[in-house]
Amino acid sequence: MANRALGAPQVPGPQPVAKPELAAEAKAAAAPLIKAGSTRVADEIFRYAMLCCGLCVLGIVGIIVYELMTKSSLSWHAFGWKFFFRSEWDPVNEQFGALPFVYGTIVSSILALIIAVPLAVGVAIFITEMSPPWLRGPLAFTTELLAAIPSVIYGLWAIFVLVPLLRLYVEPFLGRYFGWTGLFDGPPFGIGMLAAGIILAIMVVPIISSITREVMTAVPRPQREAVLALGATRWEMIRTGVLRNARAGILGGIILGLGRALGETMAVTMVIGNRPEISKSLLAPGYTMASVIANEFSEATGDVYLSALVEVGLALFLVTIIVNIFAQLLVWSVTRGTPARGNA
Amino acid sequence: MPDTPQSTPSSSATGAPVIAGPVSWYRRGTNHLVTMLAVLAVILVLLPLGAIFAYLVYMGIGSINWAFLTQIPKPVGEAGGGMANAIAGTCLILGIASAMGVPIGIGAGIYLAEYGRNRFGNLIRFTSDVLNGVPSIVVGIVAYAIVVLTQGHFSALAGGVALAIMMVPTIARTTEEMLLLVPNMVREAAYGLGVSRWRTTLSITLRTATSGVITGVMLAFARVAGETAPLLFTAFGNQYWNWKLNQPTAALSLQIYTYAISPFDEWHRQAWAGSLILIILIVLSVTAVRVATSRGVMKGA
Numbered sequence: 029m030a031n032r033a034l035g036a037p038q039v040p041g042p043q044p045v046a047k048p049e050l051a052a053e054a055k056a057a058a059a060p061l062i063k064a065g066s067t068r069v070a071d072e073i074f075r076y077a078m079l080c081c082g083l084c085v086l087g088i089v090g091i092i093v094y095e096l097m098t099k100s101s102l103s104w105h106a107f108g109w110k111f112f113f114r115s116e117w118d119p120v121n122e123q124f125g126a127l128p129f130v131y132g133t134i135v136s137s138i139l140a141l142i143i144a145v146p147l148a149v150g151v152a153i154f155i156t157e158m159s160p161p162w163l164r165g166p167l168a169f170t171t172e173l174l175a176a177i178p179s180v181i182y183g184l185w186a187i188f189v190l191v192p193l194l195r196l197y198v199e200p201f202l203g204r205y206f207g208w209t210g211l212f213d214g215p216p217f218g219i220g221m222l223a224a225g226i227i228l229a230i231m232v233v234p235i236i237s238s239i240t241r242e243v244m245t246a247v248p249r250p251q252r253e254a255v256l257a258l259g260a261t262r263w264e265m266i267r268t269g270v271l272r273n274a275r276a277g278i279l280g281g282i283i284l285g286l287g288r289a290l291g292e293t294m295a296v297t298m299v300i301g302n303r304p305e306i307s308k309s310l311l312a313p314g315y316t317m318a319s320v321i322a323n324e325f326s327e328a329t330g331d332v333y334l335s336a337l338v339e340v341g342l343a344l345f346l347v348t349i350i351v352n353i354f355a356q357l358l359v360w361s362v363t364r365g366t367p368a369r370g371n372a
Numbered sequence: 373m374p375d376t377p378q379s380t381p382s383s384s385a386t387g388a389p390v391i392a393g394p395v396s397w398y399r400r401g402t403n404h405l406v407t408m409l410a411v412l413a414v415i416l417v418l419l420p421l422g423a424i425f426a427y428l429v430y431m432g433i434g435s436i437n438w439a440f441l442t443q444i445p446k447p448v449g450e451a452g453g454g455m456a457n458a459i460a461g462t463c464l465i466l467g468i469a470s471a472m473g474v475p476i477g478i479g480a481g482i483y484l485a486e487y488g489r490n491r492f493g494n495l496i497r498f499t500s501d502v503l504n505g506v507p508s509i510v511v512g513i514v515a516y517a518i519v520v521l522t523q524g525h526f527s528a529l530a531g532g533v534a535l536a537i538m539m540v541p542t543i544a545r546t547t548e549e550m551l552l553l554v555p556n557m558v559r560e561a562a563y564g565l566g567v568s569r570w571r572t573t574l575s576i577t578l579r580t581a582t583s584g585v586i587t588g589v590m591l592a593f594a595r596v597a598g599e600t601a602p603l604l605f606t607a608f609g610n611q612y613w614n615w616k617l618n619q620p621t622a623a624l625s626l627q628i629y630t631y632a633i634s635p636f637d638e639w640h641r642q643a644w645a646g647s648l649i650l651i652i653l654i655v656l657s658v659t660a661v662r663v664a665t666s667r668g669v670m671k672g673a
Contacts, residue, residue, distance in 0.1 A: 067568040067569075070568055070570055070571075071568055071569045071570050073570075074569070074570030074573070074574075075487060075569075075570075077479065078479050078480075078482045078483035078486070078487065079483055079487070080479070081475070081476050081477075081478075081479025081480040081482070081483055081544075082479070082480045082483035082484065082488065082493075082496045082544075083496075084476050084479075084480065084540070085480050085496055085499050085500045085503060085540060085541065085544060086495070086496060086499050088503060088537055088540065089499050089502060089503050089506075091514065091518065092503075092506065092510065092511070092514045095513070095514050095517040095518060096510070096513065096514070099513075099517055146413065147413045147416055147417055148413075148417075149413075150409060150410045150412070150413025150414070151410075151413050151414050151417050153406075153410050154410040154411060154413065154414050155414075158407060158410055158411075167414065170418060170421065171417060171418075171421075173421065174417070174420075174421050176594055176595075176654070177424060177598070177651070178597070178598020178599070178600070178625060178647075178650060178651075178654075179598070179599075179600065179601075180598060180600040180625045180628050180629050180632070180647075181424070181428070181598065181628070181647045181650070181651070182424070183629070183632060184628060184632045184643055184644065184647055185423070185424045185427055185428075187632055187633070188427075188431075188640065189423065189427055230420045233417055237417075259395075261395060261399050261400060261402070261403040262403055262407070263402055263403040263406040263407070264399065264403070266406075287505055290507070291505075291506075291507025291508070291509070291510070292507075293507065293508060293509045293600075293601035294600045294601055294629060298629070298632060298633060318507060318509045318601070321509050321512075321513065322509055322601055322604055325512075325513070325516070325604070325605050326604060326605040326608065337513075338513060338517075341509065341510050341513045344507055344509070344510060345506060345507065345510045348505055348506065348507055349502055349505060349506070351505075352501070352502065352504075352505035353502070356501060
């Protein structure tokens with residue numbers, strides 16, 4: 029419901045229907061129906077047809093859960109919980125453990141958030157609080173545009189532009205000056221966890237910033253005016269008047285971004301290096317849950333192998349669902365009940 | 373940070389007019405610093421966007437020619453060839469996906485808006501938000517399980533099913549939002565004229581909300597048009613022409629992926645060209661529908 033209110037101004041709202049031709053048409057259409065007396069039956073049929081469409085949504089999710097569970101049962105029975113704590117991935121001997129993938133997924137996503145959150149919140153603050161009004165629309169549109177680029181194109185760009193850049197300039201620099209932390213050890217391949225984190229960051233910025241913008245605009249205007257009237261500078265107003273009130277929603281946006289980062293497949297697969305190893309260095313190649321499925325699913329031989337991959341998918345599904353629900357609740361806690369963007 | 377709320381009331385309690393007093397250099401400095409950081413963030417976000425588009429155009433434009441648009445891929449080592457089959461395949465898969473996803477999505481949206489103001493409606497609403505968050509690769513696994521395994525081979529149909537699943541939640545939720553924007557008086561006016569409920573919904577409410585609903589459909593369309601992950605093991609890809617629904621089919625995004633991770637310069641070039649075409653296709657189809665709906669036969673109320 030809050031969604032509806034907030035989504036309202038972005039779309040060309042339907043005009044109130046006062047067009048004479050419509051009314052005339054409706055009358056013409058109505059006359060025979062009333063006579064036929066079939067209205068009630070037709071209404072019921074229509075209602076059930078629409079209900080079926082609604083049930084389809086339930087059905088799809090049901091099928092997803094069912095298929096993932098039945099197709100992964102083989103691996104589940106073979107390895108149990110240990111599946112997620114073993115780092116062996118040996119299709120030849122049918123020994124499977126998903127730890128390197130879980131590790132890669134978590135590390136690349138967290139890295140992405142570390143890079144993306146300050147940027148996204150900065151952009152949201154600029155757009156809602158600082159930018160001149162004429163720049164607001166175009167800026168918002170442009171950042172949203174980032175979300176419309178297909179992930180395979182991000183991957184392509186990353187392979188040919190980002191990775192060489194990292195290999196030649198950024199990673200040697202990080203290795204020389206921050207190598208002592210152990211996070212930037214090893215040869216600069218370009219391809220690896222760092223590249224995956226950066227490309228993921230670029231991909232989640234629009235999500236986080238649009239949600240942040242949404243919850244920031246949901247903070248009532250008098251709140252800002254009150255803080256300003258107390259003599260606060262603009263930043264103090266933003267910090268105490270806006271960010272503090274919107275923090276739960278911003279956290280929700282960040283977690284929503286995390287959900288996207290966890291499930292992102294193509295761009296990551298193309299730059300992370302695809303090696304099932306756990307390495308402390310961010311310059312080293314890694315592997316994520318989504319990319320192991322993408323790479324190995326269609327050539328998986330043997331039932332246990334396939335089932336292990338489906339189990340990775342099931343885990344990914346459950347984690348993203350939980351993360352998304354949590355995020356949704358946080359966003360609602362801020363935006364629910366606010367007037368429909370009275371202060372935009 | 374936490375001391376601000378306490379300090380402000382106390383300073384006003386002492387009677388010192390906060391507004392009149394000069395703002396300390398520290399506070400002003402912080403304010404300017406934050407403004408600069410925010411501007412920096414905007415620049416850092418716009419930079420990759422600009423870079424991606426610049427590279428797409430710069431690398432892609434030189435490789436797009438007639439052959440690229442009309443020929444199928446040549447074997448490795450031979451120059452030339454194109455992605456015609458992949459472009460056609462993408463259109464085919466998207467057609468299948470839209471044919472399944474759009475009616476179901478709109479129907480679900482109608483149900484939610486017109487009949488779903490209850491606990492069961494909330495369940496569907498919640499489920500559709502859940503479905504929206506499912507990673508695309510997982511949708512691919514499911515389409516593989518329900519279509520490819522039963523058919524026995526990869527197919528365009530399986531790819532279409534995967535993309536349709538991804539379209540439904542977006543369309544359902546936007547349709548619902550748009551229908552709820554239609555004032556209730558409009559419905560009541562129709563009922564008052566003796567129009568039955570289903571007829572009101574279809575030719576009055578839905579029609580009033582047409583432009584919004586179409587925006588939602590295009591949003592979903594644009595979102596799935598570039599999807600690669602769910603096609604990897606459903607449509608699978610194909611080096612030749614294919615128009616059969618039950619055969620493996622090439623798709624632009626799959627072709628870009630295969631070419632991008634290949635070691636051949638010629639293929640890299642084609643991957644850029646393919647990406648440019650993909651972006652152009654997405655933008656074109658979205659604008660075409662917008663134009664058609666704003667002044668064509670499909671014009672809403």
